[in-house]
Amino acid sequence: MSHEPASASASSAASGHAVIEPLPSPLHGAATVPGDKSISHRAVLFSAMAEGTSRVSGVLDSEDVRSSIAAVGKLGAQVSLEKQPDGSLAGGITGWGAAGPKKPDGPIDCGNSGTTARLLMGVLAPWDVPVEITGDESLQRRPMRRITAPLMKMGARFEPGGRETLPVTEVGTRDLRAITYDAPMASAQLKTAVLLAGVYARGTTTLNEPSPSRNHTELMLPEFGVPTTAADRTASVTGPRTLQAAEVRVPGDPSSAAFLVCAAVLKAGSSIQVENVSLNTARIGFTRTLERMGADVSVRHAGAAGKEPYGIISACHTPNLHGCEVPAEKIATIVDEVPVLALVAAFARGVTVFREVGELRVKETDRLAAVVEGLELMGVEAYIDGNDLYVEGQPGLRVPEGVTFDSKGDHRLAMTWALAGLTGAVPVTVENFDSVKISYPRFLNDIERLAR
Structure with a gap:
């Protein structure tokens, strides 16, 4: 590519x-x-989490989305995407499914992509695999506490503790707790991170927000076999579930x-x-x-x-x-x-x-x-x-x-x-x-x- x-x-x-x-x-x-960049990130990340091989098409070929593609590859997903005549990426992604991601051989560099870094924290929360998440100089200045705070309530650990920005090392747990979380701001990235962790937690995880944010996650998770309850300013999932391969057109x-x-x-x-x-x-x-x-x-x-x-x-x-x-x-x-x-x-x-x-x-x-x-x-x-x-x-x-x-x-x-x-x-x-x-x-x- x-x-x-x-x-x-x-x-x-x-x-x-x-x-x-x-x-x-x-x-x-x-x-x-x-x-769409937001949908492309989710298509790549959800396919990597799923059991089986998902077919994706229309994926944005940009530096941000390539950060997500590289990240899931380092975590053990098999990504086979080809450039199409219209400039998009299409092909298959075989996920790690119930086996979970593997320990990467070094830090995962998310480049400039806040979506990659923040969603990845939710992806990794259910697995006891230590992963260092970092990014470029710009991304290392952006706030991450809004994501780590609810994930810590669910049982994930972040080292060093209390850090507001990247780099951080996340250590998840296979015994995640379901939570109800009132988000301090409307953020689709925050909502998605909590819901992705909630897919593997026992019970129902609910996120409430002060005003509506993008709902791509609530629309896409059912395509991967995970029922999602969504309303104007609230969304929830009930776990534990394993995502199943799907076909996604962006x-x-x-x-x-x-x-x-x-x-x-x-x-x-x-x-x-x-x-x-x-x-x-x-x-x-x-x-x-x-x-x-x-x-x-x-x-x-x-x-x-x-x-x-x-x-x-x-x-x-x-x-x-x-x-x-x-x-x-x-x-x-x-x-x-x-x-x-x-x-x-x-x-x-x-x-x-x-x-x-x-x-x-x-x-x-x-x-x-x-x-x-x-x-x-x-x-x-x-x-x-x-x-x-x-x-x-x-x-x-x-x-x-x-x-x-x-x-x-x-x-x-x-x-x-x-x-x-x-x-x-x-x-x-x-x-x-x-x-x-x-x-x-x-x-x-x-x-x-x-x-x-």
Whole structure:
């Protein structure tokens, strides 16, 4: 399996910088986006846990998902995935099943992938195998206590004790206790880690959260033969169970689709469709936010991959956008799209407020501060008040010449600032643009193809 570089004529990269040129024409036509990152991680990890050989297709080929693939391989799963003509990965994964994972021959390096590290903690909790989990410099700064705390209540150990960040060594137990846990924040990663451990615990494990988070785990576990009870802000599993091999087809990633959709909304004369994309309601909050700004965006269901709905998102250029308020309870459905939505808000009339977005401080970088910094370079007034982000829009905004954005190695920021150049009138420079490989390696190529 090999990486294809993110290269396009819109970009002339040197020393990690990319010069992003304005698109020569509006965006038109249909596009597909790479497989959903969240679902891809789960397809790989659940298949590795299962008894037998699972068939997976549409898996995102990105650095983050490769971290999960490498991790389960080190733990004893047999992974045979091949690159497909559309750039996705497909093939078989034979899991360790009831025998459990083997002790790896060294630390498991999760790279930049918080999903890999946090979900892996739940995967490993039921097994008395010591495993050191680590990651790159960015991942080693991200909070892990939110995951280790409930798993310790279930009986897993983490050494050194009390550590807030990676690296840690986890030692699970075959005698996990089922718990009911009230999560301090809405986090699909936290919920998934607890539920995966709960699959092997005796009794019913329940996780309650303050507002809804992504529900991919609750939708996928039954495909692997594990009944899951799920409601608006609660989910539970009853164990012990062993996952059974399944067939999983991964639909397109709505977080990646958001960048194409926002590009079409901002670029004069544009009209596009993004096809075969996940329409999971916990993931397409960005479409509703754009609609509240007055954007010409619509969603049409086409079918389901397992229990995951998929379909088409259509978007057209909208010249008269207006600000809106995004309430705290909706943030979990747009947490990865806040940067690009803030960019759209910069072109809208009035103020847009994103309530309670403090979680953005502990992403791949402090996305909250980075969004304010980038918008200020564009001459846009943006500020943080407590955990709320305010963007004062400017209809007719023109990006100044010679702007250099720092993506800080964060893929969502790299694509956001690229859109400022692609949909504007002057080139911009984006530092560390290469980070798009983490989730959307062919981002520029897809945008350019729609502008031909």
